[in-house]
Amino acid sequence: MRWASALGCLLLMAGCRQSGTWVDNQIDPSVRSTLRSLNTNVISYITAKDTAQLKDMFSDSLLAHVGPTFVSQVEKNQVLFDLSKYRSKNEFYIVYTGAKSSSHNVHRGKGNEHDYLLNFQPMTEETLVSLGFFQGTPESFALTTSYGKYGGNWKLNIMEIGLLKVMNGDAVDWYHRAKRDFDSGYLADAANDLVIMEQLMKPAGELLHYEKENEMNELDQRLTAAIAQRYPFPMTDSLVKTKPSIFRIALYRAPEAYYPFVLYRTTLPLTDTVALSRECDAINARLGQMFKGLPEGKRFIYYRVYTKVPGDTTDAYKEFHRSGIPPFVHGDPPDAAASGGMAAAGSAPGGIAPPKP
Template identity: 30%
Template structure:
């Protein structure tokens, strides 16, 4: 999948009031097969519209209110998503059918309560019958989630809510990156933990405000505590005084590659970037010391990336750089 990192688009109908009423929910295999077949045809229309970059086809599935609210931006949105998911396979993550005693009530469906990946989806039901269909678009290690929320109208099922959001990166979703970060933290690998929690935070709401992981509060608290600890321990630029050329580390973040995510260490060098012999000698020394500066950064991974800057980048003026790749044993 082309890099769709943190893509999040929102299409939804907004309603001001909420009535009081009861509802019943059926999930996955407990849903009537005839109804599932009817929804599958609608899901296929949504998918075809995305794959073929056809906003007009998508509009045929939408409710009147949704068409009105999205008419100005639907073309740009579908074009952006379509270009990112070409060649992807798809499968159903979960489906929920909800019967309400009245309209305008709040609906909440849950995948579970205590599982690592368990989530909650909440929305306002504008129809007595509602159907939530969660579709995963999968390509290599990345997965995009399409959230379709349909309502039953006199003329049939229509799309009330449509969401596109990143569900997995490099084979992991938000709670899985959270578990990795906790394991890093237990070993004292603060930077690795912070990097994994950054990815976790970017994947935390693949259906925007409608989606919430059961562990969301726990995940957020851990991230905030972790970042407070990281900021208290490291101040950037960070001078490496043990190296005579006095390089300064500017940042450490995860670099995406075809093999996964690996740390990128950016640093400021006083050595002429064009002098590749001396810059390599300096980089070798930095690499030898990096595990002492950032505990664990040189462990439990295949590569470390480095990028030397001739001056601190300001995001506006081009700066000379030189990169290094260190393969870890």
Template identity: 30%
Template sequence: MKRNIIYLLFATCFIVSMQSCHSDKTGTWTNGDINSDVKKQIADLNQKLFTGIMTKNIGAVKALLSAQLVKRAKGNLDSIINRSAKKYEAKDYEVLDEYYKVNTTANIPDTITSNKGNDADYILSYKAVNEQTYISLLVTKNLPVNCLITVIYGKYGDNWKINILQIGDYNILNKTPQEYYKTALGLYNGGDLLDATNNMILVSQLVNPGGDRFTYKNNSEMKIFYSKIIDEANARYQFPFIIGLVKTKPQIFSISPEIMEEEGHKGVFPLIGYKSAIKLTDSVALKAENQEIQKAIGRLFKGIDQNNSNIFYQAYNNIPNGKTPAPHYGFIQKLR
């Protein structure tokens, strides 16, 4: 969850009868209603920004930023750009929404509200540094996890400069938090707590793609449900716990949603980590144990073997400490 904001200042001056005048038209223009010349200028800058980020060209990105943003970023700009380029190796992007707003004064709190008429509606809150502000919301394409690049430009004299730049997870396998939330509600109402919880974990990853400046209108509703379902899951499932249905008594210590990109396994599936007393070098015995776990898994977690086409398992001899990678052996349960 991160943020990008763009402020645009556009002024038209002309002389009539030897008198100097200026445009005092204020308002907000959205997407196709935005002046085509202004839109084209920003589109060119957005392309430069996107290319600069994805190629790790710090100088090119820095040249687009306002002096204030450069000062605020200090020495963090390099690491932010490098991390983003590594995490989101995108070749292209699309414009989610654009807003061009003209105020009568500068340096004021401001808000943009989308009007899509559905749960995807959001509110953008920011400081309008300039009288004219241009906001571009850019979404990368064709990635397992696509990001939202929130950019807010302001016009300084004749030049557009970025006042706010934020990058955060927007969708997973092209599904937004609203879609995962809807799925979670259905699973929860059907009594499938584990899969509902995994879907809400995905919601929590996507719910603030533009940081605290970007808020979905149903954010409070999703947040309340997330807290509720996590509390219920923690109360019902005490990890690690021994699988008494399997004679070797393996211990499940984690279950989480895992994004898979391989052909035949593309999707988000449960990943179950468990501790086994069988040495990882004994693949035959490990496989036999895992087969028993697979037979029991639907009895342990209602719906898990009905809601998923695959379940992934990782067997460990020691529970990982979360700091260093631990040796493990993997299995896939193909359900359909």
């Protein structure tokens, strides 16, 4: 979700008039305190759905940009804005005395795996930018704000809400996990890792770009080609008596984590739940032979069975879940030493959610 002024901007502030960028502890404490106070107000107003107070913080350009749907966006916001769970990732104070029509880049860090670039067009001489997130399970959502100084007042120019982490890992963490699984031949796991990675690549829209973005995209292309060659869906398991046909592997969102989600077609009637459960047991027992590494390290595998490949969301189905193969590491951060992950030769709509019934 993005509420931003037409010109956009991602930056921060300083009392001097010499161009420069100050990051985190480099920022004057009083300036940093101002930024944090502004963010506290934004979070409080969104939590209370107080759109009038929130709009009072907007710059004129942002007010002109949000449009008539702004109030309903705030009222329908599903991200839990809990101030006690808010964590600051990085803060910037930027003074830019150059032409306001030109693009300006700010690099965050040098030589760190998680480095990123902020790209914006300056709107004011002084700008404050904050990248923070709300710690959650299994997702953590980012809140990116940018304030410009107009006369003696700070006004909100940009507010972005985006997905930053899944199970404690950001896009770079999931990239490394996908690369590790790919190199180990766990193609299904690597594909689901990348499904999550892709959802995390733009936590602040087009304003933030990870330095490893090109490497992420290159791995995605290589894996897509490998998946197409290795797994020609639908895949029928002829060693199971009922010959079920797996047509998709995606991700299932449980309250605590994401798990592999196997969708298949059966010849059994959906009313015979006993027979369907036995068939699911047989598939689960052979899953690792069909998809290398898929059941390993996951606490659960979820299954959805249809009598035909679904054409829309009204098609009937049954669901089951089975235990994976220990040791269970799936709930650990993506940089955990043990291999594991999530599988996918396809993904659920939106990338990290199971198909809606």
